[in-house]
Amino acid sequence: MATVMRVAILTISDSSSRGERPDRSGPSVRERCVNLGWQIASEAVLPDDSAKISDALKQIADSSSVELILTTGGTGLGPRDVTPEATSEICERIIPGLSELMRERGRQSTPRAALSRAIVGTRGSTLIVNLPGSPKGAVESLNAIADLLPHASEVMRGARHD
Secondary structure, three states, rough: OOOEEEEEEEEEEEHHHHHOOOOOOOHHHHHHHHHOOOEEEEEEEOOOOOHHHHHHHHHHOOOOOEEEEEEEEOOOOOOOOHHHHHHHHHEEEEOOHHHHHHHHOOOOOOOOHOOOOOOOOOHHHHHHHHEEHHHHHHHHHHHOOOOHHHHHHHHHHOOOOO
């Protein structure tokens, strides 16, 4: 029997972390998670700073308080877009098929989805998913893999692939 997914949402944005622009992607991801029946355990807004992102991901994953960490933002080609690097630095395993699926589905809406560098990985028994920074792109990417995440989480905790 599937358990409720507990989720942490991290918005990665210099301007939102400084209060210069409201966070729109985090609330959009939150709403989608709630609609999926998932429980939001925590939310935070961080600057595009690799060390701060890595530290937050490690702290949350190592606490075993959530099954899933969703980041939104910092996955593009801009000079401050460092979320994938910060994520890969602390992940034990990368799951390329999920990020490939997000990009593939995103390309159905916009060819620019191919420019996303988002990754999906694991640390301990926590899944970490990078989502784009736009509200629409973040929700579309999450929708592309949402049905696979509970199963992936259960398998990581010892369930069979049946």
